[in-house]
Amino acid sequence: MVRFLAVLLSLLVAGGASVAQDTKAIIETFQRNFVRSSLGTKLELLREAAGYEGVDMGPLYETAVKFVLGNANLLESDPVMRDIAIVSAQMIRKYKYAPAAESLWDMFQTFRENAVRVPILQALGDTAQDNPRLIERLNAYLGAQTTLFRSGSQPDYPTLEACIEALGRLGDGSSFPVLFSAFVAGYKADLTRKAAEALAGLKGDYHGYLIQVIERNTALEKRAALDAGLSNQNFTGDQRAALAEAALTAGIQYSSGNAVETEAVRDMRYTAVRELTERKWQRASPAAIRHFYDVLSLYNRSQAPKSALLEAVACLGSMGTPEAAQTLALYLQLINTETEQGKVFDEQIVMAVIRNLGILGDKVAFDYLLYIGYLKYPDSIKKAAKDALQNLKW
Structure with a gap:
């Protein structure tokens, strides 16, 4: 039977123009004989059909995939059934036969062997371009595997690599978060390199993708996303500032009982604050104020270094907003009150607050700067207060 079909196909291909007219008939002939034949003959027929050029045999291999799905419960462990699945996936990839993509995904879920799963994923990488639902499923699979890896499970590396490569070929921007997660997960070097290559192949807004990671992903x-963005020489100053704003906002909202994650988020916030200070990014003023109060609270409990508080003060000074000025003025009022009560003050912190109030130049600080002259501060602080008073705008 297979030889007869081969002769028939050869004659039709040799007919030139008649091939276009009879393609449907050729495929239907193969499909009918595939359905009628034994399991071993089915595999032979699929392999025979794979050797011919000039006819898109995608529908035949989709028929084979549906046969596999319909009989998987009975024959899943059969080696011939497995080979039918593999050949079908390989040929669907060859023909880039997109109508079979959904069935390929169903077959991926049916088999657990990477010998079958890898060619299926390779085929999906060439057939699912216009299928957002399938891309979402591939994203979910990769994300779940990375989560399992982080929990200590050993991944199926061949399948994982094929999934990453498929997402890279598809190039959909929605894959950025899961590919970035794979990139920073700590996989072996080859897989990390594959993830980097896949990221480079994505279409769309790289800056926006980084912000998505900052907003949605793990600590x-x-x-890592903030570091990647701030080190990107192609980004403008405004783009880096926007990344820093997103990182500071996300960091303020983040809460975790995990010490490693908490420390990572704090480091991210401190990095973001330095960038925002350099850029004088006024849009981040609300986040900078919240950050200041958080750091002040941590510093008072000996849970944050003085450098972090000084940087938070400098960030407020760079904001140039009335709200930032009011925040620092109220803090100076508190320092003055405690100093008047005989409490010990930190000269470096007091000087930083005064200096940044002078930079802001908001008259809301007038009373508190003036009052410094009546308290037991050293001359250096009193002089700094006088200089700041001269910078106030009326």
């Missing part, structure tokens, strides 16, 4: 990934 370590948030920090």
